[in-house]
Amino acid sequence: MSLARPDALDITTKQKVALVIGVIGLFILTLALFNTNFPNEGLFLTLSLGLIVIGTIVYSREAYLNKLEGIKNDGQWFKSISSRGVWGWILGVILTAFYIVLYFFAEYLGLGQGANGSNTGLISLFDPLSQLLSGRNASQWFVYGTLYTVAILAFGYKFILKYRHNRYQQIRTVSVMFFQLAFAFLIPEFMYRLNSGIPYYDLKNMWPLSYYNFEQYRIEGFLTTGNIGLAFLIFGILSIFVISPFLTYKYGKRWYCSWVCGCGGLAETVGDPFRHLSSKKQSAWKLERWLIHTVLVFSVIMTVAVVSSYLKAGGFWTGPEGDKKFVEYWLSNETFLVSVGIFLTVLFVTVMVFKRNELGKDAKYGAIGYFVVLAALVILFYTGSTEEIFFIKSYKLKSAYGFYIGSIFSGVIGTGFYPILGSRAWCRFGCPMAAILGFQQRLFSKFRITTNGGQCISCGNCSNSCEMGIDVRHYAQKGENIVRSSCVGCGICSAVCPRGVLKLENDSMKGRINPTEVLLGNDVDLMTLVNEK
């Protein structure tokens, strides 16, 4: 806790009441966690979630509506919870523990612990809601999905109030709230009810973020459920190869990362009080670039290997009379591997030919990544069997990715460490989707953050509030536009800038990157001299 305890940071009586209301809501969940059996689970679940939401709403209204519109960051580095103080660490430990239990010990949450495999504890508390939506009992993922959605909605409301002078922030937040509620939460549940057979599909969640999207059970699910299933499969493929590149070209990766994505949605709402904790050191940037691209290479190889192994093995088809029969896929393993290789080669050569200069020294690292993947393809081509890839059982590779990347990195570290590493540790260091979008954003996009001539005063508010750890000031104070692959376009740097220096824009590709020191204000001759170096 900080030594200075400025009084303005003390909360009002009304806020204390709101906190108590919220804590009671959480307390009901805690009781359920310790296997208290509530008589009317539907009522208590409503009560619990309702109290949490009401508490958050009352607290936020009191925090922001009694003040004039403007930047509301007073005391964020004094408060224990948002400055890696004692409360910050306590919250971090609680969140981390929750994720570990959720991913690896769901039975402690009461999954299938009752008679005949029914739920008890926390999970059973959510059964009524799950029955209502999809007509089945809750799973740990349903509990998680519900809490996740409630959190985004409640804290999204808070965020909208905090930035009530800023329409970009408001619209963006409504967008993430909508996509979480509709696409991630409701639609998949309804889909289950309407047409059992289509695998759970959050339409906005595209490969490689949903690394499992092209696994065999899903492909067969899609292919055996008629036109709808097929449409979903095609949509999944179009998403990554057509829709996403197009939107990223037009708007930058923000269309996904801070407008649509669920991980981003949580980071922008619940994670907002922790955004400034991301490290801005150059060393963190170096780590980021290695880590995120390694995950990308890993996820590409893993996906190709998994697909390759079942293409080779063939699949079982359910016939019209419910009979199972063995079929070969129309796409052969060899054709698949060769196509992937050709695709990557075309991509690599195109980038090297047209964007060689922009990449500069990074071209070398891109080449390393490309050759690693290509080597993996060759090895797969010659050594892959139906069971083994790279002489490892294929399911082991898959579960290793699922465990280390899908669970530990994105969940436990990504969200559990919000109060320590900031709100976007996963998006910044791990997300392979962000890596792909970022690559596009850096090279083929109209998006940039424009710096307003010479108006920067190097104050550092922009860098401080960047959740992706970009040292925004480094560019702004040189009068240079910010074109960084990691930028998710949240727009907070622009919002907090006291001098109106930063603007998120989609404009022509020409002159987007201006790496010279264009400081307006000095006479033209001098600027020519400065830029000549």
Next chain:
Amino acid sequence: MEHIVIIGNGISGVTLARHIRKLSDKKITIVSAETDYFFSRTALMYVYMGHMKFEHTQPYENWFWEKNRIDLKKGYVKTVETKSKTLHFAEGDTLQYDKLVIATGSKPNKFGWPGQDLEGVMGMYHKQDLKNLEKHAPNKDVCKRAVIVGGGLIGIELAEMLNSRSIPVTFLVRESSFWNGVLPEGESAMINRHIKNHHIDLRLSTNLKEIKSDENGKVKSVIIEETGEEILCNVVGLTAGVSPNIDFIKNSEIETGRGVKVNRYLETNIPDVYAIGDCAEQHEAIGNRRPIEAVWYTGRMMGETLAQTICGNRIQYNPGHWFNSAKFMDIEYQTYGWVFSERSKQDYEQHFHWIHSDDTKCITVAFHKDNNEFLGINTFGIRMRHETFDRWLTEKKDVDYVINHLSEANFDPEFYSRFEKDILSAYNNQLQTA
């Protein structure tokens, strides 16, 4: 190897050092008594407000200096001996230079008020002031009220700072309206109202008579000149402008006026001694500019210019179109070109003023009343594009053109409400009635 010594590690000195390093291999030493590393002075307020920590105000990581072979020396220069090219430090040691640059910035003005050196009386300029404020005004229990004397940019920032910790503020402004020596009436009046909306006790046309002490030599109260009223307070912020921080060279042979006298090449009367930034005073003002420009941007430009001269390409300090910016509590302010207040307006200067009904946005466009040439714009609550106005000023666009093309200059975030139509119709109305 030639040794360049820069006194002062603010924006001017650091920009100079960086550019010398880009252009040459000279040995560079930056001397400062204030801090180990360069920080953004304009960001100090955010440290007190808890938006940032002090380390975040440092634009370069600590390894930057060694990597770029810029030596940093912490020390207080007591005297400069130009004959032997030697600096004498208060700590007793000395430093030899081949070329010396004085970039020591400003210090807060004190006008000889009784009690101005009491404990709890402070400026808001140096890092030490921040520490002092943290000591005397950590919260509203220790500091029941603060009085700020002087209605300029630092004064309103200090008010915002104290406000962030719920410390009641009385803000004494000598002028009849906030900063109306610089801002036209309509803008100044809007800021008056904004200050009051933040529950700050703004006292216009009010002067400080004296600061009273308690038995321990700490501030107890202030007395108002006009009314004799006594206002109890624990902190007094003196923010009545700044002046060059050059006491240490008063006894040297370097010519000084209010600041260090320099020519357009930023050279002093002594060879190999230069001055840049807030502490430099031009023999003759450049255009409409003041001889001493205590502004972040001009300091930076002087640093860039002098680097050229020191590295063998002697050029004049030749600032382009004037621009500046500030933030008054929640209202951002930008200016491009020249818009003068009623007090210092030229005969030919005519204004068009538009204010939004929400009382947080307004613009004032200055133009030449004979030929309609666009002279400059003040914009509040609407961000505008520097590059666009710089171009329009160079191209000497007329005011009609500027008002009709205002949307090209808009720099507000996406989805913000736009006001160009309102502004245009207000402009047409005013011209018709005029």
